[in-house]
Amino acid sequence: MNAEMKxxxxxxxxxQIEDLIFKTEDPFARMSTIAAVLHHKFDYYFWTGFYRxxxxxxxxxxxQGNIACLVLPQNTGVCWEAINxxxxxxxxxxxxxxxxxxxDSRSKSEIVVPMKNRVGExxxxxxVDSKELNSFDKVDAENLEKIVALIxxxx
Numbered sequence: 001m002n003a004e005m006k007x008x009x010x011x012x013x014x015x016q017i018e019d020l021i022f023k024t025e026d027p028f029a030r031m032s033t034i035a036a037v038l039h040h041k042f043d044y045y046f047w048t049g050f051y052r053x054x055x056x057x058x059x060x061x062x063x064q065g066n067i068a069c070l071v072l073p074q075n076t077g078v079c080w081e082a083i084n085x086x087x088x089x090x091x092x093x094x095x096x097x098x099x100x101x102x103x104d105s106r107s108k109s110e111i112v113v114p115m116k117n118r119v120g121e122x123x124x125x126x127x128v129d130s131k132e133l134n135s136f137d138k139v140d141a142e143n144l145e146k147i148v149a150l151i152x153x154x155x
Contacts, residue, residue, distance in 0.1 A: 003139050010143035013041050017147060022155045030151045031062040031124070038128070038147070039064035046107060047129040050115070051079050053122060058083075061124070069103040077101035079125045082112040086122065088141045092134045104129070111136035113144045118152045 001009070017037050021030040031050045039048035049063020051072060058079050060068040072079055076099040082089040091110045094100045107129035115124040126148050130136065 003137075006139045007143070009041070010139070010147075013037060014143065014147055014150075018150060021150060022153075025155055027151050028062060034126070034147060034151070035062050035064050038144075044130045044132055044135045045128055046131045047104065047127070050124045050126055052124045053083065058125070065129075066104050069101060072101055078110050078112045079127055082114050082125050083122055086114060088113045088145060090136045090141060092136075094129075106131050108133045109135045111140055111144065113141070113148050115148045115151060 017034055020033050020037070024030070035049045039045050047063065047065035047068070049065065049068060050061050051058040052061045056074060058072040058074075060070050074080065075084065078089055078091050078094070078097060078100065081097075089112050091097045091100075094102070094107055094110050109130045109132060111128050113126040114122045115126060117123045126144060128136070128140075128144070
């Protein structure tokens, strides 16, 4: 899928997500809906979900796909890399990433987007895995950042 087609699809999906999640301000309901919609609208999304940052641990929450690693060891893996950098991280080949956490060996590439609350603190990350190498790019990053920002947006 080229960048223009991907952007068009994300715009449609973002509108759909807004229509669904703005019925409540509950962040968990919003995260659950976002994970479900994204997971079923992109064929290259293999695992789609959120990890919450609780007491310096990343704990699985609101996801679609195979069973997740429930707790991610601190400062390891792509999710922690995104938290430590305070920015979206795209990994084209997870086997080339030091300290990658393989919850499912079929995952080949990954994107992780930090989620910030209303005061700018990182409270969770959106983690998306693909079974294909090089699945994610700047278009995914920009659009997923907009979608994740909706979680704490007022209705």
